[in-house]
Amino acid sequence: MANQPRPADKTDKRPPKSGSGAARSRRDWRHPLRSWAGSHRDSARLALRRIGEHPVSTVMIVLVMTIVLALPMGLAVLIDQVERLGIDWQRAAQLSVYLQQDVKPDAAQTVQQDIAAMDDVAEVQLLDRELALAEFQQHSGLGDALQQLAYNPLPDVILVMPRDIDGGAAALEPLRERLAQLPGVDQVQIDMLWVERLTAILSMVERFTGALALLLVLTLLLVMANTIRLAIESRRNEILVIKLVGGTDAFVRRPFLYLGMLYGLLAGILAWLLLGVGLAWLNGTVRELAALYQSDFELTGMPLQDGLVLLGGAILLGLAGAWLAVGRHIREIEPQ
Amino acid sequence: MIRFEQVCKRYPNGHQGLDHLSFHIRTGEMVFITGHSGAGKSTLLKLIMCMERPSSGQVFVGGQNLRDLGSHDIPYLRRQVGVVFQNHQLLFDRTVFDNVALPLIINGTPRDEVGRRVRAALDKVGLLKKESMYPIALSGGEQQRVGIARAVVHKPALLLADEPTGNLDPELSAEIMGLFEDFNRVGVTVIIASHDLPLIAELDHRMLTLSEGRLLADGE
Numbered sequence: 001m002a003n004q005p006r007p008a009d010k011t012d013k014r015p016p017k018s019g020s021g022a023a024r025s026r027r028d029w030r031h032p033l034r035s036w037a038g039s040h041r042d043s044a045r046l047a048l049r050r051i052g053e054h055p056v057s058t059v060m061i062v063l064v065m066t067i068v069l070a071l072p073m074g075l076a077v078l079i080d081q082v083e084r085l086g087i088d089w090q091r092a093a094q095l096s097v098y099l100q101q102d103v104k105p106d107a108a109q110t111v112q113q114d115i116a117a118m119d120d121v122a123e124v125q126l127l128d129r130e131l132a133l134a135e136f137q138q139h140s141g142l143g144d145a146l147q148q149l150a151y152n153p154l155p156d157v158i159l160v161m162p163r164d165i166d167g168g169a170a171a172l173e174p175l176r177e178r179l180a181q182l183p184g185v186d187q188v189q190i191d192m193l194w195v196e197r198l199t200a201i202l203s204m205v206e207r208f209t210g211a212l213a214l215l216l217v218l219t220l221l222l223v224m225a226n227t228i229r230l231a232i233e234s235r236r237n238e239i240l241v242i243k244l245v246g247g248t249d250a251f252v253r254r255p256f257l258y259l260g261m262l263y264g265l266l267a268g269i270l271a272w273l274l275l276g277v278g279l280a281w282l283n284g285t286v287r288e289l290a291a292l293y294q295s296d297f298e299l300t301g302m303p304l305q306d307g308l309v310l311l312g313g314a315i316l317l318g319l320a321g322a323w324l325a326v327g328r329h330i331r332e333i334e335p336q
Numbered sequence: 337m338i339r340f341e342q343v344c345k346r347y348p349n350g351h352q353g354l355d356h357l358s359f360h361i362r363t364g365e366m367v368f369i370t371g372h373s374g375a376g377k378s379t380l381l382k383l384i385m386c387m388e389r390p391s392s393g394q395v396f397v398g399g400q401n402l403r404d405l406g407s408h409d410i411p412y413l414r415r416q417v418g419v420v421f422q423n424h425q426l427l428f429d430r431t432v433f434d435n436v437a438l439p440l441i442i443n444g445t446p447r448d449e450v451g452r453r454v455r456a457a458l459d460k461v462g463l464l465k466k467e468s469m470y471p472i473a474l475s476g477g478e479q480q481r482v483g484i485a486r487a488v489v490h491k492p493a494l495l496l497a498d499e500p501t502g503n504l505d506p507e508l509s510a511e512i513m514g515l516f517e518d519f520n521r522v523g524v525t526v527i528i529a530s531h532d533l534p535l536i537a538e539l540d541h542r543m544l545t546l547s548e549g550r551l552l553a554d555g556e
Contacts, residue, residue: 241438242442243414244385244419245486246412246413248408248442251442
């Protein structure tokens with residue numbers, strides 16, 4: 001008795017009833033799959049209808065979700081684009097070779113030619129110390145003070161553009177050492193420190209965004225779970241009736257899961273739109289700012305891939321939030 | 337079809353719902369269960385539906401010991417049973433058609449068959465023309481008939497009714513009972529809890545009389 005199948009499987013022991021035999025024989029092997037798909041279609045349609053029945057609460061929850069989604073996603077996209085800028089700047093890496101004070105102009109030119117002859121050097125430019133001082137007096141605002149100096153404190157500088165610039169500061173280290181060995185060279189600097197600082201700041205902001213996203217996702221799950229819980233509560237009577245006529249927990253659950261996914265879908269679309277419009281709006285000022293730095297940098301708008309991730313994530317979050325709510329809650333609603 | 341063996345049901349508040357109740361209802365029978373309110377009629381039906389579990393004793397439905405049913409099996413038991421409630425338990429935001437179709441949707445009946453079967457059930461209770469109306473627009477008797485159509489649309493082998501004529505006038509009540517007799521005639525086992533003794537007396541069926549959870553009389 002204990003290992004008997006479910007009563008549903010024992011229909012055949014019952015007395016034959018008019019029509020049921022014929023009906024059963026018509027159901028072929030595709031029937032379970034078809035009815036499963038049909039049930040999902042019904043659930044999705046039901047969820048859509050519920051959204052239509054409660055437009056205000058739908059708008060509220062979708063807007064909350066939109067903001068919660070757009071905030072971290074927007075930051076992530078921005079960071080991504082600024083990082084791209086950082087990489088561009090990294091390509092502009094150069095080494096500054098400071099010559100000793102007492103190096104004569106002829107010797108400086110010899111050093112310049114020696115460096116230019118190196119295999120891994122693309123371009124060399126000599127900055128004359130007298131010219132550099134004049135320029136410095138003009139632009140630094142320290143003109144008068146510099147006039148008081150008995151001698152020119154600035155050394156000759158040779159700017160070296162390395163041929164291979166993809167490896168970052170570390171890859172330029174051997175070249176720097178070789179340049180430092182040359183006669184008359186005082187010191188060699190790799191002018192990448194500020195790029196590295198930018199990268200460090202970006203990675204910090206990135207980490208902050210990650211933590212923020214985590215918190216916001218948690219918020220979103222709770223908001224979604226609460227919304228679905230209220231939806232379930234307002235349908236308590238319907239759930240009782242469905243359970244009385246043999247609806248499984250899964251059957252009751254399904255429309256609410258679809259409801260969560262629909263909320264997620266709507267919020268995902270809205271967030272995508274919001275970010276698209278927001279980035280375009282921001283782009284105007286970014287271009288102005290970039291122009292001040294002689295850069296043609298601009299935001300490229302919301303990448304398609306990020307948008308799809310956003311949309312998929314939003315739907316998944318809606319589903320997860322709904323799961324949180326339905327799991328216990330629907331099991332607890334039992335006809336008495 | 338239904339067998340109760342020394343079934344006791346004690347509620348947490350100390351109320352004794354059923355007290356060592358034993359009886360047997362054969363397939364194809366039509367049985368009335370009567371008694372004062374609180375005698376255990378509803379409790380008996382709830383035990384058959386697995387809405388409640390006995391404190392002791394065993395309940396068999398169609399040879400299946402309900403004790404062996406896990407909570408995941410209960411929906412499948414209920415699909416074998418049609419239930420009519422005194423308060424109809426209709427969904428007021430769905431049409432008559434959708435209300436009646438619910439058991440078919442739940443057990444995954446193919447779409448083309450749903451319409452045919454729902455209309456057959458509505459035809460049987462004389463409401464074919466009202467399938468697209470909402471229950472709120474129907475009279476009490478009509479609502480009850482929608483409830484009956486929903487209870488039989490999936491052709492259950494067992495039909496339970498809890499005070500199905502509770503709020504209806506005698507004429508309508510007799511009509512409803514006539515419907516149940518029709519279903520019984522085609523082989524459905526029918527169990528009706530009712531305290532409408534004059535009405536039951538007119539019909540010639542077995543009658544189980546309960547009092548304080550015990551079987552007082554079995555008019556077999």
